[in-house]
Amino acid sequence: MHINSNYKNISETYLFSEIAQRVKKFSEQNPDAQIIRMGIGDVTRPLCSSAVNALKKAADEMGTKDGFKGYGPEQGYDFLKQALADYYKTTSGVALELDEIFVSDGAKSDLGNILDIFSDDNVVAVTDPVYPVYVDTNTMAGRKIVYLPANKDNGFLPMPSPDLEADIIYLCSPNNPTGAAYTKDQLKVWIDYALSRDAVILFDCAYEAFVTDPKVPRSIFAVEGAKKCAIEFCSFSKTAGFTGTRCGYTVVPNDLIREGMKLQKMWLRRQTTKFNGVSYPVQCAAAACLSKTGLEEIASNLEYYKYNADVITSTFDELGWPYTGGKNSPYVWVKCPDGLSSWDFFDALLTKANVVGTPGAGFGQNGEGFLRLTSFNTHGNTMEAMRRIKEVFK
Amino acid sequence: MHINSNYKNISETYLFSEIAQRVKKFSEQNPDAQIIRMGIGDVTRPLCSSAVNALKKAADEMGTKDGFKGYGPEQGYDFLKQALADYYKTTSGVALELDEIFVSDGAKSDLGNILDIFSDDNVVAVTDPVYPVYVDTNTMAGRKIVYLPANKDNGFLPMPSPDLEADIIYLCSPNNPTGAAYTKDQLKVWIDYALSRDAVILFDCAYEAFVTDPKVPRSIFAVEGAKKCAIEFCSFSKTAGFTGTRCGYTVVPNDLIREGMKLQKMWLRRQTTKFNGVSYPVQCAAAACLSKTGLEEIASNLEYYKYNADVITSTFDELGWPYTGGKNSPYVWVKCPDGLSSWDFFDALLTKANVVGTPGAGFGQNGEGFLRLTSFNTHGNTMEAMRRIKEVFK
DSSP states (O other): OOBOGGGGGSOOOOHHHHHHHHHHHHHHHOTTOOOEEOOOOSOOSOOOHHHHHHHHHHHHHHTSTTTOOOSOOTTOOHHHHHHHHHHHHHHHOOOOOGGGEEEESOHHHHHHHGGGGBOTTOEEEEEESOOHHHHHHHHHTTOEEEEEEOOGGGTTOOOOOTTOOOSEEEEESSOTTTOOOOOHHHHHHHHHHHHHTTOEEEEEOTTGGGOOOTTSOSSGGGSTTGGGTEEEEEEHHHHHOOTTTOOEEEEOOTTOEETTEEHHHHHHHHHHHHOOOOOHHHHHHHHHHTSHHHHHHHHHHHHHHHHHHHHHHHHHHHHTOOEEESSSSSEEEEEOGGGOOHHHHHHHIIIIIOEEOEEGGGGOGGGTTEEEEESOSOHHHHHHHHHHHHHHHO | OOBOGGGGGSOOOOHHHHHHHHHHHHHHHOTTOOOEEOOOOSOOSOOOHHHHHHHHHHHHHHTSTTTOOOSOOTTOOHHHHHHHHHHHHHHHOOOOOGGGEEEESOHHHHHHHGGGGBOTTOEEEEEESOOHHHHHHHHHTTOEEEEEEOOGGGTTOOOOOTTOOOSEEEEESSOTTTOOOOOHHHHHHHHHHHHHTTOEEEEEOTTGGGOOOTTSOSSGGGSTTGGGTEEEEEEHHHHHOOTTTOOEEEEOOTTOEETTEEHHHHHHHHHHHHOOOOOHHHHHHHHHHTSHHHHHHHHHHHHHHHHHHHHHHHHHHHHTOOEEESSSSSEEEEEOGGGOOHHHHHHHIIIIIOEEOEEGGGGOGGGTTEEEEESOSOHHHHHHHHHHHHHHHO
């Protein structure tokens, strides 16, 4: 019996436990401090009425002889896949076949599980800073990982360098943690790179609903050539507040073929073998969010967060602090003032303004000197946090 | 870019599509035939009221500012893990720590995903006939598979032979497809075997709720030594009719250590990296099924299916047809009469009695000459099917 020894190579992430520990200590020493948490990556607005009603209606159905649903299609019900196809058409002008859409319990699951269909000898390219899941999932499989520096010189949007030899490329746009977002022209360069060497782009667009800039595509498939080289991952988590309700979707185009195999067919086989579909009531709730009323309701939640992002970025504009994100993203990635390190700025924010951020260094070495704030708190807290920051750092 | 070429070695399963095709053809030629489907492995009774109400209550909570739940613990909420620990205590006398219990979206997902923590060079033992998922998931990883013949000589319960060299052993008890169930003494032999060579038993007890024989344990952890060599997979699918609602659980004991690594810690790392937890409303529904009222309600559904199983087995007793299962299982695995092959008996049943079963040969070469019927249809259909079978085959 041998275990998968690659697990020994996964570095423990102490980022969020270290943050928790420092906040706890400060809180104990300053019991009256009104701490505002701006580090959270989780949504806070309640589920919209359309989703709640759909969940309840489906629950009632499941309790009747005629409405009961047993095993559904592993890749999702057609009613939801059709709603997603319509959503792609409306938001991005992208036409998808229903069998290219795979409904799942979330983008994180699919981003990890998709690796099943690739050989372990592929070279994987990720950005630095990076969402740690891309690194950990590939380390578990023993794949070689190369890092693409994301820094102020490239606007935190690395492009393929002439010497890059990557087989699988992760692009997250709008980006977690930097909030930077690739334009159509920039993505075209990546697509051409991937096509030139039969690489595959894993495109994480979990934050697509926050895009406002018309030059930034909400789907990589809005860019020519992508259907021959990209797989796209998205979810209802940030769009419709499904972080605790769990529903995502992955698009594997029928035109994506490598070594004579349709990746759509491989992923279908993976999912039918190792997955049994998403809860029927949850799929009903997800589809309800894409109805006319549902879309209006989730738009209002998105506006709420976007308003917070505006409050944050206008504060940084006022202070003259350079940042990325906030415009097409719930994340604001700000340069620490006065040449402070990520953790020193974290401590200064915590102790002087009682505001908690996420140190950029926790996402990779190029994150050093930066800090991430999110727009997922309330209006009141966001405004109060910015008032304090201005007072302390002006 | 290389794909995972092991996918080329997965055999396409035509079993259920072949069945569908033959039924369709017969149906077209005999439009008046009242076909009764006894091949289905899916439950049919509606979700119990406790589950429906819990789903609806949780949906309402999610729609409020204070009740909203975002990301939950990847391994499940404590309220559900505690309910499961209590269930283990009551049904099997097994004491579990909460961190040994992992809530998931279903046993099929976990049975596939657990393989992430094992090296690809392990030798895997499965029974023949077998639930195809065990074979396909290991074929995808390129592992060597050895088959343990399950036949009438061993009561469809293979035991370790002296020359068996296996690192990972799948045991499904009560078994799909044969309905045979290991006694405590038999499992002890397997546990001793696994301990003697540091192997790991993957124990699938999805049908534990059907066990009535006190000699048959409902959890492998009811048998001494199992916590040092076994991982157990179970779900609410068959117990509480959750095939479309999706909730399962996996137990990785803290005492299970291989090559110096706690498998509990490895699985925790796997799940926190590639999974984001089960939908909160679904976890509430699952916990409600384990409440006092919920347990009474699901017991009544189980009784319904058990009654059907009795109808089937008493018919076969009457006809003098040898079978396994039906007693501790929703499946009845019957020897085809008159030396018929699986498919010939399937055709005879279909054309003469208008009853659909599942040919045993579809589950492996030792399944040849057998057929699987399930107790998941209605009382009326089950009785009518048995009436016809007696009439045709008496």
